[in-house]
Amino acid sequence: MSxxxxxxxxxxxxxxxxxxxxxxxxxxxxxxxxxGLTTVYRALQALSDSGEVDVLRTDDGEAVYRACDTExxxxxxxxxxxxxxxxxxxxxxERWAAExxxxxxxxxxxxxxxxxxxxxxxx
Amino acid sequence: MSxxxxxxxxxxxxxxxxxxxxxxxxxxxxxxxxxGLTTVYRALQALSDSGEVDVLRTDDGEAVYRACDTExxxxxxxxxxxxxxxxxxxxxxERWAAExxxxxxxxxxxxxxxxxxxxxxxx
DNA sequence: CATACTTTGACAACCGTTTTCGTTTTCGTG
DNA sequence: CACGAAAACGAAAACGGTTGTCAAAGTATG
Ligand SMILES: [Zn+2]
Ligand SMILES: [Zn+2]
Ligand SMILES: [Zn+2]
Ligand SMILES: [Zn+2]
Numbered sequence: 001m002s003x004x005x006x007x008x009x010x011x012x013x014x015x016x017x018x019x020x021x022x023x024x025x026x027x028x029x030x031x032x033x034x035x036g037l038t039t040v041y042r043a044l045q046a047l048s049d050s051g052e053v054d055v056l057r058t059d060d061g062e063a064v065y066r067a068c069d070t071e072x073x074x075x076x077x078x079x080x081x082x083x084x085x086x087x088x089x090x091x092x093x094e095r096w097a098a099e100x101x102x103x104x105x106x107x108x109x110x111x112x113x114x115x116x117x118x119x120x121x122x123x
Numbered sequence: 124m125s126x127x128x129x130x131x132x133x134x135x136x137x138x139x140x141x142x143x144x145x146x147x148x149x150x151x152x153x154x155x156x157x158x159g160l161t162t163v164y165r166a167l168q169a170l171s172d173s174g175e176v177d178v179l180r181t182d183d184g185e186a187v188y189r190a191c192d193t194e195x196x197x198x199x200x201x202x203x204x205x206x207x208x209x210x211x212x213x214x215x216x217e218r219w220a221a222e223x224x225x226x227x228x229x230x231x232x233x234x235x236x237x238x239x240x241x242x243x244x245x246x
Numbered sequence: 247c248a249t250a251c252t253t254t255g256a257c258a259a260c261c262g263t264t265t266t267c268g269t270t271t272t273c274g275t276g
Numbered sequence: 277c278a279c280g281a282a283a284a285c286g287a288a289a290a291c292g293g294t295t296g297t298c299a300a301a302g303t304a305t306g
Contacts, residue, residue: 002272002284022262036286041263061184061293062262077229086227092219097238100211104200106240113236115220117229125253145293159255164294184262185293 004035008043009067012053017083018064056114077115081122088115127158131166132190135176140206141187141199179237200238204245211238 011024019027025040044065047053054066054076066085068074075093076085093113101109134147142150148163167188170176176188177199189208191197198216199208216236224232 004285020262034286038264038286038288039284042284057180057182057184059180061180061186063184077223077227077232079229080231088223088227090219090223093216093236096213096215096219097236100200100213100238101240104209104211105243106200106202106238107246108203109200109238109240111236111238113216113234115223115229115232115234117224117232120228123230127254143293157255161255161257161295162253165254 004039005043005046007033007035008040009047009052012047012065012067015066017085018056018066018078019083020062020064024065056112075113075115077117079119079122080116081118084119084121086119127162128166128169130156130158131163132170132175135167135170135188135190138189140208141179141189141201142206143185143187147188179235198236198238200240202242202245203239204241207242207244
């Protein structure tokens with residue numbers, strides 16, 4: 001694990017919500033780092049490949065990242081205002097997705113689930 | 124409803140799966156239409172605003188559209204190979220999302236759910 | 247026709263992301 | 277420590293999907 005990648009990981013860990021590559025780049029530069037945008041992208045790609053961070057696309061196509069507490073499969077409920085994310089797990093939705101796949105004859109079924117709302121602090 | 128917008132809607136209706144703006148543009152030009160790419164984007168935006176088509180983002184950030192059978196809230200199971208989509212509904216997942224929101228004190232809870240797999244024809 | 251209003255499409259601009267490529271840093275070895 | 281190979285780095289250019297611009301074409305109304 002290179003120093004730069006570690007810096008990106010730490011910058012991301014400082015937030016409880018999702019953060020874009022450009023946000024993280026700005027954060028790191030603001031605190032004096034001489035890191036390049038390219039390296040931020042590379043670090044995030046590597047971290048997401050290894051399952052250490054979650055990635056999702058916003059409605060306008062931007063990729064946002066989050067350092068998750070667990071590497072096992074889970075989902076998030078994200079505040080629309082402050083972007084704070086809470087990790088949620090649910091056998092219910094896992095079972096439901098699998099059943100839906102089986103019911104329609106699909107194999108190798110996966111799913112993406114995101115829940116949005118306004119958190120207690122923001123409402 | 125202008126002629127162009129109707130043409131886009133029909134081009135989209137011809138498929139059972141999700142289709143990108145550029146795909147639809149190519150389709151229309153291939154069948155002789157002189158439509159411009161800008162107009163395709165405008166038509167899709169209008170159609171999605173009015174709830175007549177569903178939009179989602181692929182993992183690489185491209186927006187894909189689908190003319191849905193119903194305008195009410197529902198989800199899809201999409202074939203990873205041929206992009207055919209089947210509409211699915213489930214009180215289970217709706218209830219689960221609402222419960223998760225309530226449990227963590229979130230208000231105005233919404234959700235996005237996509238299921239992927241390989242359909243019978245492609246596996 | 248004349249006028250006002252809307253729709254269209256070629257083209258350029260935009261913006262997040264990826265590629266390129268020359269430089270710097272890191273690391274194993276003598 | 278010195279050396280060379282390999283990996284990491286960052287600036288700038290390229291890329292690709294999407295959106296903005298603006299003049300031309302279409303449409304309705306009187
Ligand atoms: Zn909040
Ligand atoms: Zn799941
Ligand atoms: Zn298929
Ligand atoms: Zn739902």
